Amino acid sequence: MNNQIPEDVKENLDSSVLPDEETGATEFLGLPDETIREISNALFEENTEQVDTLLDDLSTSDKAELIEKVTGETRRTLMMGFARHFDADVIPVLDEEVRTGVLENMPADQVAKILSDLDSDDALDIIAPLDTEFQQEIMRKLSAKIRLALEEGLSFPEDSAGRLMQREFVAIPQFWTVGKTIDYLRAARDTLPDDFYDLIVIDPSHHVVGEIPLNKLVRSQRSVKIDSLTLDEVHSIPATMDQEEVATLFRNENLASAPVVDDSGRLIGIITYDDVLFVIDEEAEEDLLKLAGVGQDDLYRTIIPTAFARSRWLFINLLTAFLAASVISLFDATIEKIVALAVLMPIVAGMGGNAGTQAMTVAVRAIATNEISGANAWRVIGKETAVGVLNGLVFALLIGLIAGFWFQNPGLGVVIATAMIINLIVAGFFGSSIPVVLNKFNIDPAVASSVFLTTMTDVIGFFAFLGLASLFLL
Amino acid sequence: MNNQIPEDVKENLDSSVLPDEETGATEFLGLPDETIREISNALFEENTEQVDTLLDDLSTSDKAELIEKVTGETRRTLMMGFARHFDADVIPVLDEEVRTGVLENMPADQVAKILSDLDSDDALDIIAPLDTEFQQEIMRKLSAKIRLALEEGLSFPEDSAGRLMQREFVAIPQFWTVGKTIDYLRAARDTLPDDFYDLIVIDPSHHVVGEIPLNKLVRSQRSVKIDSLTLDEVHSIPATMDQEEVATLFRNENLASAPVVDDSGRLIGIITYDDVLFVIDEEAEEDLLKLAGVGQDDLYRTIIPTAFARSRWLFINLLTAFLAASVISLFDATIEKIVALAVLMPIVAGMGGNAGTQAMTVAVRAIATNEISGANAWRVIGKETAVGVLNGLVFALLIGLIAGFWFQNPGLGVVIATAMIINLIVAGFFGSSIPVVLNKFNIDPAVASSVFLTTMTDVIGFFAFLGLASLFLL
Numbered sequence: 001m002n003n004q005i006p007e008d009v010k011e012n013l014d015s016s017v018l019p020d021e022e023t024g025a026t027e028f029l030g031l032p033d034e035t036i037r038e039i040s041n042a043l044f045e046e047n048t049e050q051v052d053t054l055l056d057d058l059s060t061s062d063k064a065e066l067i068e069k070v071t072g073e074t075r076r077t078l079m080m081g082f083a084r085h086f087d088a089d090v091i092p093v094l095d096e097e098v099r100t101g102v103l104e105n106m107p108a109d110q111v112a113k114i115l116s117d118l119d120s121d122d123a124l125d126i127i128a129p130l131d132t133e134f135q136q137e138i139m140r141k142l143s144a145k146i147r148l149a150l151e152e153g154l155s156f157p158e159d160s161a162g163r164l165m166q167r168e169f170v171a172i173p174q175f176w177t178v179g180k181t182i183d184y185l186r187a188a189r190d191t192l193p194d195d196f197y198d199l200i201v202i203d204p205s206h207h208v209v210g211e212i213p214l215n216k217l218v219r220s221q222r223s224v225k226i227d228s229l230t231l232d233e234v235h236s237i238p239a240t241m242d243q244e245e246v247a248t249l250f251r252n253e254n255l256a257s258a259p260v261v262d263d264s265g266r267l268i269g270i271i272t273y274d275d276v277l278f279v280i281d282e283e284a285e286e287d288l289l290k291l292a293g294v295g296q297d298d299l300y301r302t303i304i305p306t307a308f309a310r311s312r313w314l315f316i317n318l319l320t321a322f323l324a325a326s327v328i329s330l331f332d333a334t335i336e337k338i339v340a341l342a343v344l345m346p347i348v349a350g351m352g353g354n355a356g357t358q359a360m361t362v363a364v365r366a367i368a369t370n371e372i373s374g375a376n377a378w379r380v381i382g383k384e385t386a387v388g389v390l391n392g393l394v395f396a397l398l399i400g401l402i403a404g405f406w407f408q409n410p411g412l413g414v415v416i417a418t419a420m421i422i423n424l425i426v427a428g429f430f431g432s433s434i435p436v437v438l439n440k441f442n443i444d445p446a447v448a449s450s451v452f453l454t455t456m457t458d459v460i461g462f463f464a465f466l467g468l469a470s471l472f473l474l
Numbered sequence: 475m476n477n478q479i480p481e482d483v484k485e486n487l488d489s490s491v492l493p494d495e496e497t498g499a500t501e502f503l504g505l506p507d508e509t510i511r512e513i514s515n516a517l518f519e520e521n522t523e524q525v526d527t528l529l530d531d532l533s534t535s536d537k538a539e540l541i542e543k544v545t546g547e548t549r550r551t552l553m554m555g556f557a558r559h560f561d562a563d564v565i566p567v568l569d570e571e572v573r574t575g576v577l578e579n580m581p582a583d584q585v586a587k588i589l590s591d592l593d594s595d596d597a598l599d600i601i602a603p604l605d606t607e608f609q610q611e612i613m614r615k616l617s618a619k620i621r622l623a624l625e626e627g628l629s630f631p632e633d634s635a636g637r638l639m640q641r642e643f644v645a646i647p648q649f650w651t652v653g654k655t656i657d658y659l660r661a662a663r664d665t666l667p668d669d670f671y672d673l674i675v676i677d678p679s680h681h682v683v684g685e686i687p688l689n690k691l692v693r694s695q696r697s698v699k700i701d702s703l704t705l706d707e708v709h710s711i712p713a714t715m716d717q718e719e720v721a722t723l724f725r726n727e728n729l730a731s732a733p734v735v736d737d738s739g740r741l742i743g744i745i746t747y748d749d750v751l752f753v754i755d756e757e758a759e760e761d762l763l764k765l766a767g768v769g770q771d772d773l774y775r776t777i778i779p780t781a782f783a784r785s786r787w788l789f790i791n792l793l794t795a796f797l798a799a800s801v802i803s804l805f806d807a808t809i810e811k812i813v814a815l816a817v818l819m820p821i822v823a824g825m826g827g828n829a830g831t832q833a834m835t836v837a838v839r840a841i842a843t844n845e846i847s848g849a850n851a852w853r854v855i856g857k858e859t860a861v862g863v864l865n866g867l868v869f870a871l872l873i874g875l876i877a878g879f880w881f882q883n884p885g886l887g888v889v890i891a892t893a894m895i896i897n898l899i900v901a902g903f904f905g906s907s908i909p910v911v912l913n914k915f916n917i918d919p920a921v922a923s924s925v926f927l928t929t930m931t932d933v934i935g936f937f938a939f940l941g942l943a944s945l946f947l948l
Contacts (some may be wrong), residue, residue: 023906069845069850217692218688291762310829310865340803349820350932361763363764365736370544380773458820458824
């Protein structure tokens with residue numbers, strides 16, 4: 001553990017220096033609501049000068065946040081009237097739903113101009129969600145080189161490495177030396193990509209031989225051969241690899257960047273850690289929202305498309321709710337005689353649903369992060385079932401006592417206690433096994449698990465409770 | 475958009491080269507289940523030679539996955555009998571719950587040895603979750619330098635930048651030139667950290683003046699002054715900053731690394747993108763699990779602690795379930811007369827719960843990513859309520875018709891339709907406003923929202939449906 005502060009700096013240390021104020025955290029917390037209000041007010045009062053002044057003070061990410069948080073109308077006013085503040089840097093940072101809306105209000109040649117200023121991965125990201133006709137119109141306004149690059153990019157599957165990569169990279173031949181490499185970098189300084197972290201070492205046929213992190217380059221003498229610095233392990237990523245796998249690779253191998261290769265193993269681009277950060281965010285959000293039956297980017301969608309997207313999920317839930325209702329209707333005669341059953345039955349079903357959701361969420365997350373596979377799936381399911389048994393016993397006792405005293409009916413207490421044990425075991429078993437089985441059949445467990453699970457816990461909860469009551473309490 | 479392949483390499487291109495086999499994706503998919511099985515079998519047969527051979531072939535992340543996925547017993551056998559395969563590299567990669575278990579089975583001096591081999595951030599990560607007594611015992615076996623660093627690290631709040639940072643960094647004074655810097659890096663090559671992406675520029679009193687990405691250094695002539703390369707914006711992170719804010723900063727500013735400073739603004743460490751990757755993973759997982767009432771690391775906990783951790787959430791849900799039951803019991807006379815109400819009432823409550831969870835999940839996620847604030851909170855709540863109105867109308871019609879025909883009772887159809895509209899509006903309004911309000915009071919919306927929400931949708935769902943039925947159907 002060594003702090004790399006050179007000795008001659010240490011000697012110059014001035015220990016009498018006073019603490020400064022610059023370390024406050026607030027500056028990073030994003031755009032203050034007050035600024036948004038000030039800008040909205042200035043717009044309302046048509047005080048363009050003040051709007052300009054306020055916008056001048058904002059960083060790129062602040063501007064993106066502003067555009068996302070204002071109303072659709074204010075957004076249009078800003079993008080049209082103050083276009084100079086919202087340049088090519090702001091557009092890629094915007095939420096996809098918002099961005100697509102903004103771009104579809106622009107003429108194709110303005111969009112083309114923005115795309116030309118961007119790295120190839122950002123440009124691809126922006127053009128991909130636009131509608132095909134508008135895409136074609138924009139493509140016609142682009143230079144042949146950029147158009148070809150974008151067309152090839154669009155030919156890769158969505159969420160693949162090919163969509164994620166940028167075509168701007170620095171590749172060097174293995175027979176060079178450190179000195180020659182540095183001379184080359186200095187000579188080519190203005191045509192190099194803005195940011196890069198590794199040099200890709202290639203052979204004469206463009207096949208990737210290895211990578212050299214820049215920090216290895218800068219600490220080596222000029223005479224050292226590139227060959228001798230090249231890392232043994234090459235992490236070439238096929239362009240068709242799914243972005244989730246790319247993220248796993250970066251995580252496991254601690255990569256800052258990795259080369260992307262085509263079918264024949266030739267270098268066609270690189271993926272950098274910031275692309276991966278984006279993927280991890282996106283995948284985590286997807287899983288969370290899918291579990292609740294919500295599509296991505298829902299926050300920025302307008303009312304009618306949102307309602308429509310949500311209604312599909314509600315419709316599926318309606319079907320399972322009617323299934324549960326039909327189970328209850330089997331026992332309507334019993335309920336007529338003992339109304340307490342109607343009062344208590346949602347407790348049994350609801351506790352099962354909650355316990356099942358706990359087990360299911362753990363399983364869905366573990367599958368997404370590759371922590372469950374054939375090797376331990378049965379162990380996880382067994383453990384969740386055992387947890388169901390334990391909590392089933394505890395809550396059965398509790399609910400049995402409360403229900404028995406409430407309705408002055410010990411038999412009812414025993415029946416609800418038994419039903420509770422059954423349903424919590426069901427919850428543990430199915431909560432963990434449904435995601436595993438769905439995953440086995442290549443169905444996304446985040447999307448489909450909870451429908452199957454609540455159907456099970458509702459149907460079995462009502463059936464066990466009302467069925468036992470019919471048998472023993474009538 | 476320019477591919478940086480030097481001209482003399484392009485000239486050497488050999489276009490007749492055949493596609494190679496090395497681009498297959500499978501090698502990145504983690505450890506195959508078959509390998510886990512082979513190792514378990516070899517262990518069972520006490521064939522230590524084969525275990526050694528199999529372990530020799532595994533990468534660091536494969537070994538971690540192996541340790542995580544085998545049973546507790548196999549885990550101990552591996553760690554004790556084949557210790558040489560599980561060195562300091564494997565330990566930090568392990569899941570925290572598993573790792574803590576593994577370390578607590580080791581003698582303190584072995585743990586101390588592992589810690590000494592690691593970067594300061596990894597060492598801190600590993601020692602922090604151990605119990606205090608064992609921590610002390612390990613500390614006594616460490617060198618004074620490492621011990622002091624760890625003790626200072628532990629003094630920072632959990633989940634703060636101070637816990638995340640590593641103390642190994644490369645700092646240079648602003649008055650140097652590129653040439654002098656490169657000479658220094660070459661001379662200090664063996665004492666530099668393994669990986670670094672930026673040089674931190676400091677003044678004589680250790681205050682951070684700026685950062686220089688390595689790619690700026692390598693493309694500059696030797697005579698260029700460090701001063702002139704230093705980026706204008708300094709992203710110094712106070713050691714007390716919350717890790718979630720750190721992640722937001724890295725995301726917004728596209729940083730590869732950033733300096734961490736103490737109260738007086740002096741450089742004490744750096745945070746790199748891989749730390750942030752870890753934070754983003756962790757925070758996303760936390761939100762997902764918290765929404766379902768599950769603690770972190772649940773997958774690797776044993777049965778009894780898991781059951782206990784889950785029972786708290788189930789207990790809170792039990793209370794709200796009894797609240798809902800007591801609402802139902804207000805109408806027991808009505809249910810006795812019209813049993814169809816008992817059959818249908820879970821549909822009203824359940825649909826409200828589902829619609830509310832959709833709105834809530836979007837809001838919770840948007841709050842976590844700073845996409846909802848005072849500026850747009852009311853707009854989001856308004857939109858969600860409007861979505862509730864729309865879907866309320868659609869599903870009211872559907873359910874009203876089905877229920878009316880099923881029980882041959884048009885009045886019942888009208889009552890359930892009305893209750894459904896009311897409950898879906900309630901779901902949209904409270905689903906979006908509960909997280910916003912909780913966040914305003916600094917209560918984590920991911921933890922508490924769903925309890926409040928289901929209480930609302932259950933209580934109002936039952937009350938509206940049964941209340942309307944009592945008024946109009948008796």
